[in-house]
Amino acid sequence: MTFDINNVSPTIKHAILRSQVPMKTIGMEFSDLDDSKARQVVEAWVDTVTSGMVIKSPGSPSSGLGILLIGEPGHGKTTMASVALQALIKGMAFPTPRPGIFMDYPKFLRLEKESWVNEDAKKDIQAIYGDDLKSYVPLFVLDDLGKEYRTQSGWSENIFDALLRARFNAGLPTIVTTNVPMNKWRVTYGEPMESFAHEAFVSVVVESEMGDRRK
Numbered sequence: 342m343t344f345d346i347n348n349v350s351p352t353i354k355h356a357i358l359r360s361q362v363p364m365k366t367i368g369m370e371f372s373d374l375d376d377s378k379a380r381q382v383v384e385a386w387v388d389t390v391t392s393g394m395v396i397k398s399p400g401s402p403s404s405g406l407g408i409l410l411i412g413e414p415g416h417g418k419t420t421m422a423s424v425a426l427q428a429l430i431k432g433m434a435f436p437t438p439r440p441g442i443f444m445d446y447p448k449f450l451r452l453e454k455e456s457w458v459n460e461d462a463k464k465d466i467q468a469i470y471g472d473d474l475k476s477y478v479p480l481f482v483l484d485d486l487g488k489e490y491r492t493q494s495g496w497s498e499n500i501f502d503a504l505l506r507a508r509f510n511a512g513l514p515t516i517v518t519t520n521v522p523m524n525k526w527r528v529t530y531g532e533p534m535e536s537f538a539h540e541a542f543v544s545v546v547v548e549s550e551m552g553d554r555r556k
Contacts, residue, residue: 343368348429349473350458356430360441362482363433366423374421379547383408384424386543390514391432396479397512405508407515409538412547419517421547422482425516429480441480442469449483450497471511472503486519487529495531497530502534509541 346368357367357527386408389395400403403494408425425440433440444452449469455462464473486501494540499530508515523544526535538544 343373344370344431348380350405353431356435356440357427359439360426360443361428362423362443363419366420367427368517369424369427371428374417374424375549379410379545379546380421380545382545383410383421387425387428387432390429392452395512397516399512404512405510405514405541407505407509407517407542409523409542409544410547411514411520411544412522416547416549417486418547422484422516424478425459427484437477437479439468439476441482441483442478443482444487445484446497446501450500453500455554458492461528470507472507477513479509480516481513482516482518482519483506486517494499497536498530501530502537505534505541506537509537515541521528 346357349357359384371380371384386406389406390497391404394401394403395406410422412418426443432440452462453466456466457463464476468476468478469481483501483504504519505515521529523535523538524540530538
């Protein structure tokens with residue numbers, strides 16, 4: 342069942358609203374989603390994070406381990422990522438002022454470019470990468486990987502590579518949603534990233550029995 346955002350503590354309410362999860366998903370819980378294998382895997386991953394074995398957990402084999410939600414458009418990847426982020430914000434105490442951020446990949450790339458000339462944007466990027474030890478972002482959702490505009494220089498693909506490696510090495514998990522299946526990552530993002538993704542993510546295929554729910 343959904344939870345009432347006005348009935349949680351002011352700290353949690355502020356963190357969820359500031360996380361930029363899609364407004365229509367605020368208050369949703371796993372019980373609001375189809376009871377699928379994908380949901381079960383994501384719930385198990387959330388439990389692992391909540392147990393303290395993922396975020397900045399020295400020596401843990403799960404340190405920095407994120408989750409990769411793969412599927413066709415309209416099958417619920419974004420909603421599942423939002424539910425997972427809200428569940429973690431509600432269930433954990435965080436030492437930083439902004440425990441989680443939800444951002445689509447094209448917007449992240451715009452923020453990356455803006456950080457070259459804007460000091461506030463630069464601080465946001467540093468927090469997302471985990472560079473700032475006092476204001477890092479423990480949980481980051483990167484939505485819609487694969488919709489970005491690609492150039493011959495491979496700039497956007499290199500940014501994704503740098504982001505994921507920086508967060509993983511800092512022990513910070515990333516939730517990624519994408520319609521690019523893993524067997525195409527070598528072509529799209531390069532062989533090193535395709536290999537690294539197997540270490541950095543639990544890979545989950547999200548497939549709705551209803552097909553594209555938007556139609």
